[in-house]
Amino acid sequence: MRPLAVTLLTASALLVGWAGGHTPEAPSRHAAYEVAAPRVRVLFEDPALLAYAQRVAREAEAALDVLEPLFGSAPPVTLRVEGETDVYNGLASALPRPNVGLRALFPTDTALGYGAESDLALLLVHELTHVLQFAFLEGRGAPRLGLVGETAATPPPAWLIEGLAVWAESTFTAGGRRDAALTRGLLESVALAGRWPTLPEVSLATFSGWPGAQAQYLFGGAFTDALITRHGFGAVLASLRAFNAGGVLRPFAAAWREAVGTDLEAEWATWRAEVLARARTRAAALHEVRGVGARRTATGWYTRAPTPSPDGRRLAWVSWPAAIKLAEVGPGGTLEDERTLLEGRLPTALAWLDARTLVYARVAPRPGRTLSELFALDVHTGVERQLTNGARAKLPAVTPEGCVLFVRDAPPERARLDAWCEGDVRTRWTAPPGVHPVGVAVSPAGQVALSLWQRGAVRLALLDPEGGVRWLTPPELQALEPAWRGERALLFRAVGPQGVAELFELSLTDGRLVQQTRTLGGAFAPAASPEGTGVWYVALGGGGYDVAFLSAADALQERTPHALAPAAPPLKTPPAAPPERGPFPVRPYxxxxxxxxxxxxxxxxxxxxxxxxxxxxxxxxxxxxxxxxxxxxxxxxxxxxxxxxxxxxxxxxxxxxxxxxxxxxxxxxxxxxxxxxxxxxxxxxxxxxxxxxxxVGAYLPLDRYTASLRAEGAALRLLDPTLARGALEASAHAALAEERTDPWGYRVRGGRAALHGVWSAARGLSLWGEGVVARTEAGWGVEAAWLAGFRPRWPLPAAPATDVAVLSTLGLRRSLPLALRYGDGLYAAERVTLEPRLRLWLDGALHVGADLTASLDAVLGYGTPVSFGVTLGYAGGVWLGVGPRAAF
Structure with missing residues (x-):
């Protein structure tokens, strides 16, 4: 939920500091509409989203009711609702005016937690906190020059931007990540592992240590809460006020010291010591009990979804960097002959359709939409095929008949459980209003168990053949990620007595509930081994998630009453507006x-x-x-x-x-x-x-590849008196790319191919093609590129009469860590990158050139990666280049 304005605001802040009613009706098809509430406007393009847009307006007004008193005022806010995506998030920006982009769907990523009585309330509180924080201009003074960014606050470190929003979502709803089991398990595991990041590292948008970008949210949210607990919310406002007035050379830590009188590094060290002390107390108790499985992988990061094959002989899971892995299961749950089935794929769940086929749901980008679809993967050949189109499928589970159940949950439709059977998709069950499936499990005999969310509570339920449900657990249990063990027991994940995620087993015969694990970081995504020897799960540790195996002999088997977790605290502010608020006027935008x-x-x-x-x-x-x-x-x-x-x-x-x-x-x-x-x-x-x-151009995502087309035309006159003439020009460009770049814009993997054609009345026709491939291994980057064409215009010497020319380059890249930080990371030199490159080109004769680029890869204002490079080369003559490269 990172505000996308941060990068542009950072650049703008550097420059600024340096310079000193009617009754609404259902709309007909139109380009766009808006719902006009007193403090917010909600824009939407699909008329079917009208009811959802009204709900957004009501809950945004309610969120501002509790946030506005904190900051003293609230600017008018525009909220844009997009319905053509299944990627849950919100995007706040202060430019050009306060605005928030929202995705119209319910979250099925259980990492967020489900304690809030309204999922939309939590999201809006988080995003509107960003908006109000960027609108807090005290200390800045009146706009002086009209520069972009003068109407927004100076962006503080990312840990405070996201930390303040996580604090607000956790304070003003019954959910939020500050008090979540995942947050506690992760922080304490990192503390015990000795991998605690420094405050400048969490400040920087380029931080690559565990847990990556989540550090801004989890470390930032908990640390911000600790600061507010010690000093009050007024200390945050005072430090933001001092930071606004501080200019481009003053770190946030200096503003905090002036406003509050303490040292942020000392505050960080004190909070770390508190977390470490709690972690050591819990870790000491773990040595005295069973319930800790053996880790079978060492990949860390975002490992997920361990899934044993029907015969139990193989295990598939999702690993990081994004890939689907497969291994043979040896004695005692060991993993042997591990191999990668498919790179670049990151589904949240896997299921075996048959002995050689995995099914899963993942996002499949297409032109104008980013929807989640069902896919099948042949584990022998590695061939992937798409099963659905427009299904918006999530949480797949396979039935004994070979069908795939999946959740479809995107407004304005009610949530439902659909079934894919040999290309035919039918609705199996429709959830009551306000109920959302967040977990699906099918037993070997076809029983369907669901995790159902309703007003901040998640309960296990059985789906009966007539379409009704039978509740199995009480609301306060927050039972997630169900998995069958035979026909009479369900495994699931819930919050244990120690406050972290643990695995439990519920007997459907006598209702007995037993805790299976007792871990430090947490246990997730259980899957029973078909032969009954144990349970596969995902274990959270100091370096990330790994696949683990808990044998039947090592399971805790500790009887637990149904009221396992404490009841969720009452919502501190209503998630929806009072009945008299709305409906609001609707008009064409x-x-x-x-x-x-x-x-x-x-x-x-x-x-x-x-x-x-x-x-x-x-x-x-x-x-x-x-x-x-x-x-x-x-x-x-x-x-x-x-x-x-x-x-x-x-x-x-x-x-x-x-x-x-x-x-x-x-x-x-x-x-x-x-x-x-x-x-x-x-x-x-x-x-x-x-x-x-x-x-005119087209941007065409094609799942793994992205195609782009562009055509240009010009009618112009050259104004130089010695060359004055009119000219007509036209060009066409086509490219196909599959590439990834690092935060500084260096190409680290993939490639790109393109074709260009340019016609000019003055110079005739020019046609050329280009291509580049890159890969990074063991810290070394290799990049090969070519360019060939008919009457091209290069930046290298070429004979005037050349009709055909070819240019090829081979480059290496090596980045060396530097980690020089000013203050708390306001300006940071993170590494030095060296790029030697060899050039060969043919334009009537063969020529050789070479160059060496040395770049300082830096971060400005916590969030803007910029490389400052110097290039010395020879290509028909010695030449020198100096300049920056920014990755916005």
Missing amino acids: TPLPSLAPFGWLPSAGELRVAPFGAAAEVSVLGLDDSAAHSYAAVLGFDTALTATSGLYGYVRYDYGAYEVLRAVPRPLRFGVQAGAWPYAGGGGRRETAFGVRAH
Whole structure:
């Protein structure tokens, strides 16, 4: 739930600091609509989401009721509801105005917990806390220059941004991650393992230690709670006020010391000691009892879903980096001959359809949507095939008849249990209003057990043939991840007496409930071995999750009363608005009122030594509340341009340029530009062109690959008096990519292929293709690239009459840790990256070149990765390049 404005706000903050009613009706099909409440507007495009949008408005108003008194005021907020995704999250941004993107679905990732009486209330409290924190401008002073970011607070460290939101979600709902069993187990395991991160490490968005990005939420939420407990919420506001006034060189720790009078590093050390003391007390008791299984993997991170084959001879599970693994099961639950079945896949659950086929649900990106579908994987060949299209399938379980039950739970439909049988999908059971399945298990004989959420409670239930349910556990038990052991017992995960997740077994014969594990970090995702020798599960430790095996002889078998976990605390604020609040007016959305400029930024700059020269550019920006329509008014100066004394200016409109604010990028994008701009003319000479150019493009996710298409056209006139002429140009570009990059933008895996064609009335036709592949192993990166074409224009020497040319490069990359931090990580030099590269090109003759780039990979303002590089090379002549690379 990270606010996406943090990176842009960080860059803006550096610049700023340096510079000083009617009755609603169901809408008909329209481009977009809005629900207008007193303090929030809810935008949505699908008319079927009207009821959900009204609920969002009610619960957002209720969330602001409790958050506004904390910060003293609340700005108007726009909330955008997207229905074409099955990835649960919320995205808060302060730019161009306070806004939140919401995904219209119920969470089925049990890592979040289900204690809140309203899932939407928890999400809105979290995201609106971000909004109000970024709107807290005390100490900043009035906007002075109109720069982008002057209307938002200076972004503090990520641990406080997310920590404050986790504190709020946990304080104002009965759920939240601050008090969750997962949080306690993880923090105490990390403390005992001696892997506790430093405060600067948790501050940095590039932190790669365990638990990765979750450190901002779990460590940040618990530490923020400790600070508020010791000093009160006013201490947080005072430190934010001092940080706003501190300028670009002042770390947050210095602002905290001024406002509160204590040292944050000392506070961090004190809190760590408290967590370690609790962990040691619990760990000492673990040596005296059974119930701790043996770890069978050592991968750590996000291992999940251990699933034994029907005969018990093999075990499949999901590992990290994302892959599906398979191993043979040896004596005593050992794992042998481990192998990777499929890389790049991260389902949350696995099931065996037959002796050689695994089924699972995972997100399958497609143009304009990101939905979860059923897939089958042949474990012998590694071939994956998609079983459903548009099913929105989650939590699959296989029946004895060879069908696959799965949960479909996305508004505005009621949650339901569907069955896939040889390509046919039918509804098996529809949940009552307000009830959501969060776990499914099918016994060998076909009994169906469900974990059902309702108003903050999760209960086990049996589904009867007539479509009714029989409750098995009380509401306070919070029973998750059910799994059958034979026909008369259910395994599941719940919170144990020590406050962490443990495994339990419920007998359906006599109702006896026994605790199976007693662990330090927690036990998750139980799966009984078919031969009855034990239980496979996921164990949480100081380095992440691993597959573990608990033999029948080592199980705790401790009788436990039904009231295992303490009753959930009452909700501190109602999750929904009072009955008299709403319904709110509904009207068609128009972008015009929100298209006023929201600020300006320096958008380009360059200093050249040979030949001597300089360039600078500023842009005034506008973006509507739907994040679909944007424009920029650009004014620049470049000494290399001879026309108009080097000055140029143009206006550009784009549709779909700000896709970072959306969960699902729009497939179609287009734009138009008019005015005067720098133009690369023939022979590499820069000229000033006046005219109009337009583009249209398509972004087409194809599951593993992403295709992109773009076509451009221009009608222009070159303004240089010696070259004055009119020109028509057109180009087309197509690319297919499957690649991953690290936080600094270095390509670490995958590749890209592209084709380009450019036609110019002045220079004729140019066609070329390019490709690149990259892989990183044992800290070394290797990248090979090629470029070949007909009458190409390279940045390397080429004979003027060349019709065909080929360029190939082979590069290595090695990053060396540095970890130099200023203050608490406000500015951090994290590593040095060296990139030697060999170049070969053919343009009538074979040529050889080489270069070496040395880069300092840094983080600015806690959250903006930037590389500052120097390149020295030879390609027909010695050349030198200096410049930054930013990964936004």
